Amino acid sequence: MFGEWSYMAMLAFVLVASGWLEFAFKIRVWRNPIRLFTTVLVVAPIFIVWDAYAISQGHWFFNPELTLGIYGPLGIPLEEYLFFIIIPIASVLTFEGVNSAKLMLDNWLAKRERVSA
Numbered sequence: 001m002f003g004e005w006s007y008m009a010m011l012a013f014v015l016v017a018s019g020w021l022e023f024a025f026k027i028r029v030w031r032n033p034i035r036l037f038t039t040v041l042v043v044a045p046i047f048i049v050w051d052a053y054a055i056s057q058g059h060w061f062f063n064p065e066l067t068l069g070i071y072g073p074l075g076i077p078l079e080e081y082l083f084f085i086i087i088p089i090a091s092v093l094t095f096e097g098v099n100s101a102k103l104m105l106d107n108w109l110a111k112r113e114r115v116s117a
Helices: 003-024 033-056 078-116
Strands: none
Touching (some): 033 078
C-alpha cells in the first residue's frame, strides 16, 4: 500500500498512536529528554549489534520494496535505526500513560466511594 514508505508509515503510526498520551494524561515524558534518550541509548546499541549479526548470517532481512533504500553502518536500513529509537520512546509513553490512567481511575473511584459513604 505504501511501497517503499511502508516501514516509515508504520513508524509514524507508532508515534501517533503513543504520542497523544503525552498530552491526554499530561505525563511529561518529553519534558525530561535526557532521561528519555538515556533510556534509548541503553538498549539501542545492543539491538543494533544483534540486528547486524542476524542480517550478516542471513537470519534477518529487509524487503527493499518496503524500505527507502538508505542504509547506515552495518548494512542496517535507516528505518531500522529509527525503529530502535521510536519503539522505546513509544514504550515509555505507553507505560507512563497507563500508569497515569490507572492513577486517575483510582482517584475517581476513591472520590466516588467517599461521596456515596
